[in-house]
Amino acid sequence: MNTTLDRLRVLLVKDYKLEPEKLTPDALLEELGIDSLGVAELMFNIEDEFKVTIPGDPVALKTVGDVAAYIDDLVATQQPGADARTVVSSRSASGQ
Amino acid sequence: MIRVAVTGIGVVSPLGNSASEVIASARAGRSAIHRLDAPFKARLAGSVVASAQFDGAGHFDPPRLRMLDRVSQFALFAARQGLAQSQLDLAQSDRGRIGVFIGTGMGGTQSNDDGYRSLYEDGSNRVKPFTVLMGMYNAPAAWIGIEHDLHGPHFTYSTACSSSSVAIGEASLRIARGDLDVAFAGGAEAPLAFGSLKAWEAMHTLAAVDPENPAASCKPFAGNRSGLVLGEGAAIMVLEAWERAVARGADILGEIAGYGYTNDPGHITRPSMDGQAAAITAALAAAAVDPSAIDAINAHGTGTQANDGVETRAIKAVFGPRAAKIPISATKSMHGHLLGAAGALECVLSLLAMQHQVALPTMHLHVPDPECDLDYVANGARERVAARTMISNSFAFGGANAVLVLQAAP
Numbered sequence: 221m222n223t224t225l226d227r228l229r230v231l232l233v234k235d236y237k238l239e240p241e242k243l244t245p246d247a248l249l250e251e252l253g254i255d256s257l258g259v260a261e262l263m264f265n266i267e268d269e270f271k272v273t274i275p276g277d278p279v280a281l282k283t284v285g286d287v288a289a290y291i292d293d294l295v296a297t298q299q300p301g302a303d304a305r306t307v308v309s310s311r312s313a314s315g316q
Numbered sequence: 317m318i319r320v321a322v323t324g325i326g327v328v329s330p331l332g333n334s335a336s337e338v339i340a341s342a343r344a345g346r347s348a349i350h351r352l353d354a355p356f357k358a359r360l361a362g363s364v365v366a367s368a369q370f371d372g373a374g375h376f377d378p379p380r381l382r383m384l385d386r387v388s389q390f391a392l393f394a395a396r397q398g399l400a401q402s403q404l405d406l407a408q409s410d411r412g413r414i415g416v417f418i419g420t421g422m423g424g425t426q427s428n429d430d431g432y433r434s435l436y437e438d439g440s441n442r443v444k445p446f447t448v449l450m451g452m453y454n455a456p457a458a459w460i461g462i463e464h465d466l467h468g469p470h471f472t473y474s475t476a477c478s479s480s481s482v483a484i485g486e487a488s489l490r491i492a493r494g495d496l497d498v499a500f501a502g503g504a505e506a507p508l509a510f511g512s513l514k515a516w517e518a519m520h521t522l523a524a525v526d527p528e529n530p531a532a533s534c535k536p537f538a539g540n541r542s543g544l545v546l547g548e549g550a551a552i553m554v555l556e557a558w559e560r561a562v563a564r565g566a567d568i569l570g571e572i573a574g575y576g577y578t579n580d581p582g583h584i585t586r587p588s589m590d591g592q593a594a595a596i597t598a599a600l601a602a603a604a605v606d607p608s609a610i611d612a613i614n615a616h617g618t619g620t621q622a623n624d625g626v627e628t629r630a631i632k633a634v635f636g637p638r639a640a641k642i643p644i645s646a647t648k649s650m651h652g653h654l655l656g657a658a659g660a661l662e663c664v665l666s667l668l669a670m671q672h673q674v675a676l677p678t679m680h681l682h683v684p685d686p687e688c689d690l691d692y693v694a695n696g697a698r699e700r701v702a703a704r705t706m707i708s709n710s711f712a713f714g715g716a717n718a719v720l721v722l723q724a725a726p
Contacts, residue, residue, distance in 0.1 A: 237378035253379035260445040261382060267442070 224270075224295075225288040231269050232284070245285030252284075259287075266291060272298050320488040320572040321561040323404070324554030325664050326397030326502075328390040330366035330547050330651045334397060338651075338661075339668040343697045345677045347531040347650045349545050356510045362522045364533045365508050366547035366652030383446050384459065385424030390550035390657075391456035391504035392463055399464065402554040402566060404498065406464060415468035415496045416457045417487035418552070419479025419503035421656030422512060423453035429509035456504045456550075468496055474656065475716035477616070479503055481659030481708065482718045484553070485575030491557050498560075502552030502660035516546060521620055532680040534653075536617035536646035537624045537692045539685035544618045547652025551660035570667040571723035573705070574603025580715035587623055587711055592630035595717035599707060600634075603721035607635050610642060610721075611703035612675055614666045615692075616711045617646025618653055623711065625687040632690070643675035643693045643701060650679055659710035663720055666706045670724035675701040 222230075229243045238252055249255075254262060259281055263274045266287075272294040281287050327334060330348030331341035341348070352363040372381050372389040384392070399406075406414070427450035431443040449455060454472040461470045469490075473483045480503020487501035507516075516522055523543035526533045535541040561568055576599025580591035600607060616627055624646075632639045647665050654661055669676050674697050681694040708720045 235378070235382070253377055257383070257446070257449075258379055264442065264445050 224291050225285070227269065228284065228288050228291065231265060235265060243284050245283065245288065247284045248282060249284065249287070250282075262287070270295060317492045318494055319558035320491045321556050321558045321566070321568045322553050322570045322572065322667060323556045323561050323566045323568060324398035324400070324402030325569060325667070326394035326401070326552045327549070327661065327664060328368050328370050328394050329549035329551065329654070329661055330368055333368065333370060333393070335664065335668060338665065339672060342647055342650055342665055342676045343672065343674055345650065345679050345696055347679055348547075349531045349533055349650070349652055351525070351530050354510070359510075360513055361517055362524055364523065364525050364530050364545050365513075366545055367508060368549045383449060385427045385450040385455060386506035386548070387420060387424055387504045388450070388456045388459045390506060390548070391418060391552060392459055394502065394504070394550040394552040395460045395463070395500050398500065398552050398554045402556070404554060404556075410497065411465060412467040413497040414466045415487065415490060415499045416460045416466060416470035417473070417483040417499050417501040418457040418460070418471075419473045419475070419481070419483035419656045419660065420453055420456060420505055421474060421476045421479050422505060422507050424451035424455055425507050425512045426509045427451040429511040432511065460500055475718070476712035476714050477653065477655055478659055478710035478712035478716045478718040479656035480551070481663065481710035481720055482577065482716065484555070484572060484660060484663055485577065485718055485720060487555055488572040488575055491555055497557050499555045500552055501555050502550065503654070503657035504550035504552075505655045505657040506548045507546055507655055508548050513546065522546070523619055534619040534649050535680040536615070536619040536649050536678055537628070537685065537688040538681045539683040541619045541621065541624060541685070543620050544648065545652040547654045549651075549654050549661065550657050551664045553660070553664065568725050570670065570725050572720060573723040574599045574601075574605070574721035576600070576602055576719045578717045580717060582715070584715070585622070585713050587626040589626050589629045589633065591715065591717050592627060592709070592711055593633040595719045596630065596634045596707060596709065599719035599721045605705060605721060608638065609705050610635070610707055612669070612701065612706045613642055613644045614662045614706060614708040615644050615646045616709040617644075617648055617678065619646070619648060625685070627709065627711065628688045628690055640690055643691055643698060644678070645669070645676040645693050646678040647676050649677075649681070659708065659718065659720070662710070663708045663722060666708050666722050667724070670703050670706060670722070673702055674699055675703070
């Protein structure tokens with residue numbers, strides 16, 4: 221089964237035409253050409269790929285590994301069977 | 317007043333993606349108008365367009381490309397061509413004295429269309445995060461400034477079909493006044509999205525498809541003309557203070573010698589003969605040339621019932637009996653109507669036509685209209701026309717009439 225990092229890599233290769241070997245966990249997004257605005261757009265695609273809802277509160281994501289860990293976090297709280305109250309409270313806290 | 321030299325020309329258009337391609341196509345009378353091939357074509361009545369053969373993937377890094385609407389892709393690629401031809405050394409230039417002046421009638425049409433589709437058709441509650449940045453009208457001008465690190469003003473003009481003639485004219489005034497050394501000036505338009513095509517269709521100004529030859533659907537000045545055909549692309553020139561261009565040994569491609577502008581406040585779409593004639597007269601006065609000095613005209617010539625008759629009368633009003641002897645080209649018959657980029661493309665074609673000593677044709681003009689009885693260079697280019705001074709007309713919905721006086725290279 222593919223890890224989150226693998227799936228994120230596939231997405232970055234497909235949509236951003238990045239070279240897979242550059243997508244190590246500690247690769248800086250900025251150096252890959254994805255600045256803070258680009259991260260906002262990347263989140264949009266992550267919502268589609270991982271079937272999660274990105275909360276409104278800003279998070280600092282600097283590396284490819286940061287993004288993978290963030291996705292894992294979201295999936296853990298939002299996947300079916302996760303504590304519904306956690307999801308609701310995180311969404312209301314974000315103002316959505 | 318400082319003279320304004322053209323030292324670079326860049327084009328993305330239905331007639332080709334370089335100055336040499338567009339002049340060759342136009343000279344050969346090749347129409348780029350074709351039946352629309354899009355998933356939504358069955359939902360359009362009259363579906364001929366003039367599209368540019370252009371794929372941004374070959375010209376931009378993927379992360380950047382994701383932020384660029386098609387209209388900005390066109391503008392950036394055209395600006396790069398113009399800059400390359402000008403051989404301007406930006407590192408040796410005062411970047412605060414280099415401006416960007418771009419006309420666009422509709423901005424990032426495709427991006428706005430995509431956003432509305434996801435909301436209204438797909439029922440999604442999300443639109444892409446870059447939708448505002450891609451759709452905003454000033455994006456093409458802003459991106460040119462970003463790509464080349466320009467610190468002068470970047471202005472966007474939206475006066476519908478005269479947008480880029482206004483942009484070129486206003487840029488030339490800044491240089492003439494000594495405010496700027498250099499300007500990227502022109503226009504960009506990418507209106508072939510489903511929503512905007514439907515909106516144009518609803519205006520009842522689009523040409524009916526010629527059943528025998530769809531490429532001949534746009535018939536300016538013809539008795540059987542039925543409307544305009546939408547086109548897409550960009551044309552952007554590098555304009556430069558004359559002495560500066562001479563001093564650095566630049567190849568001067570022509571001159572923006574005058575710019576005239578009038579507003580028709582009478583009606584939102586109906587053209588006025590007086591307003592058009594006044595704009596031509598104002599441009600001639602700005603260039604300090606007599607009507608007798610004008611050797612050829614690039615007409616607005618949309619192929620609509622309303623424009624072509626009125627424009628013919630305006631030309632007669634300014635040039636008198638000599639009007640019948642001036643070659644008039646309506647190149648929209650081949651490249652369609654690029655709306656906010658139309659004036660710039662036609663300005664560029666006029667400069668290139670003078671350089672190549674050719675009068676470009678008005679194609680598909682087989683059925684005469686008694687109201688349109690001038691010399692439109694019908695159906696084939698005229699070679700060995702030694703024009704030195706031309707006007708290029710742009711008249712717009714909303715009433716913005718803009719005319720440029722163009723001088724051939726010395």
